[in-house]
Amino acid sequence: MIARFIHKNSQRVNNPFIPINCAALPESLLEAELFGFEKGAFTGAGAKGKIGLFELAQNGTILLDEIGELPLSVQAKLLKCLEEHEVRHLGGLEPIKINCAIVAATNRDLMARVKEKKFREDLYHRLNAFNIQMPPLRDRPEDIVELANFYLKEYNREFGMQKRLSLNAINKLQKYSFPGNVRELKNILKHAVVMGEDNLLDDILADVLESAANRDSRLASLNEKRSLGLEEQLRLDERSILEHAMRRCKTTRKMAEYLKTSQSRIARMLKKHQLSTRSQPS
Structure with a gap:
């Protein structure tokens, strides 16, 4: 622009x-x-x-x-x-x-x-004769209103729609971090205009933003892991697997069956990670 x-x-x-x-x-x-x-x-x-x-x-x-x-x-x-x-x-x-x-x-x-x-x-x-540094979109939420209305008008004209955004939807857009900057805002709005069943885009926009936020969280977690060494990554993954099994199983015997390993190994791993089950092993 x-x-x-x-x-x-x-x-x-x-x-x-x-x-x-x-x-x-x-x-x-x-x-x-x-x-x-x-x-x-x-x-x-x-x-x-x-x-x-x-x-x-x-x-x-x-x-x-x-x-x-x-x-x-x-x-x-x-x-x-x-x-x-x-x-x-x-x-x-x-x-x-x-x-x-x-x-x-x-x-x-x-x-x-x-x-x-x-x-x-x-x-x-x-x-580099004349340089313009543009802050990321997340640092200028006041611009999101104008940009969202501009691209919404463009996509309504392109697809013959009459879609609109409520103040609540604008507020949700302003709270999102937009790691993809203006391109991501355009893609989100285009998806909402094309796929939204109602003229008011609030519901589909909420779904799209939630999905995008979950994706960004997974990517951030993956990038954080990549900065760790192999041993530390394996330790964190092992603990995460144990915690997941503990939420599903009440005993070390059930955990061993669920993870297809021995009960004694589960006990050693729990001790290693300073974890304990809700009840005594059976």
Whole structure:
């Protein structure tokens, strides 16, 4: 949205705005999309060839979304394009002059990617002429109202619906952490509009947010475990299995049957984890 705002408030407003998600295409197709190709340039190339997105954005603006995912080989060609203001089709010989504003967006720490040798430092500095840092959506809940209403209106128009959100639903959206930022908000609203049976989206939105929160909790737990050593992970998993069995079984004998092991082993494991059953072993 910021990229479109920049475009609409620039002198290029009457010319094309061309977005591309750099993470959405494999390396070979990404290069062809950005720079274009001549006929016969590669297997599957069209009979007439194709101009690239930089040419389509001539005198306008091109948005390179998820720039941090750009393969290193394409980064080198992008740097040359930015420095020389020209592109060359795949399979082509003649350079083609371009004139467009370039906006790059990422949720990655590009300097960290530079240190990891996954992003070119010269390209980083070439792109970093004017930097806008956007706080995550969870840190600006006041924006959720406008964004939710904007995308709800868009999806109602796209799918011919008249769905709406109550104040209660807006409050629930504002309390959710949105680890996927605005993209996740868009996906949640789109799902609710398409799948909701009622015009008021409160019920389906509550279900979607609960499911998303549970997913985020599981992912956080998994990431926390990954930071531990193998022995500590195994210890925590073993204790969790024992606690689950204790909730279902009242004795060590029943626990042994449930977990398909010996009663003596269950007793040793309970002692190891300082756990005890509700009743004496039978």
